[in-house]
Amino acid sequence: MTHDLVAALSPLLTAEASAEAYASGTEPGDLEQAVWLRLLERLDSDGPPLDPEAWLRKAVRAEVRRSRRTNRLERPYDTEPADDSGRGPEQLALTAARHRALRDAVRRLPGRCPRLMEALLSPKDLTYREIAGELGISQGSLGPERSRCLGCLRRLLAPEVAAREVRG
Template identity: 65%
Template sequence: AEARLARRRTRREVPYAAAPTRAAAAGEPEDALLHGEANRALRSAVARLPGRCPQLMGALLSPRDLTYREIAGELGISQGSLGPVRSRCLGCLRRMLAAEVEAPGPRGRER
């Protein structure tokens, strides 16, 4: 049963395209500029989140790739509460960014 499940899962899973590296982004100035703008917009939105969300999201976005245990120790909260707090923070961030980005009009046209 486990083998069948693994076979089914591999048929459905589609690998992500390789993420552009800094070296690849350095070759294309437009890509580097767009990547930088996206990072600045994300960091700006994270900074405007309420409560301890900015610290938590900053730790999750950290290039140090911290574990939940390390993040909990750094923020001084229990490891079990990280998931629910992260979920609420991502919900706030999602609503905030959705309000900033206008939805396309009918048939995909911009308004």
């Protein structure tokens, strides 16, 4: 029964979808798919329509109205969100792992280096004057202190970086 109904309605649906789709900004195949889905849902709940051809025409018009409404209300992105940075989920996960490793190494630094490095890595983009005020040291000593802390950080990270490199 269902197979016969689909076979009988298929040419009519193709013609109706082709006629209505472009005016609504929809692809004919998408429109056909939506109407077939509506028919399947109807067959599950109410059984086959009494006048399948009339039902099909009404379903096509209803899907076109829905599509127009959707197109009017939804705005596409300029680019896909994942394409914004050009990085996929794997790259984002690797970057997050590197940031965690860096933060862990910064916490293991001696003296006031952890606080200085956290201030330098802060997303607030603090100035030297703000960092010096926050740490309670002179602005002139920030450069040499930063240099010592970066040297310590390099020594801490060298074994980890060397272990992760591909050899051979």
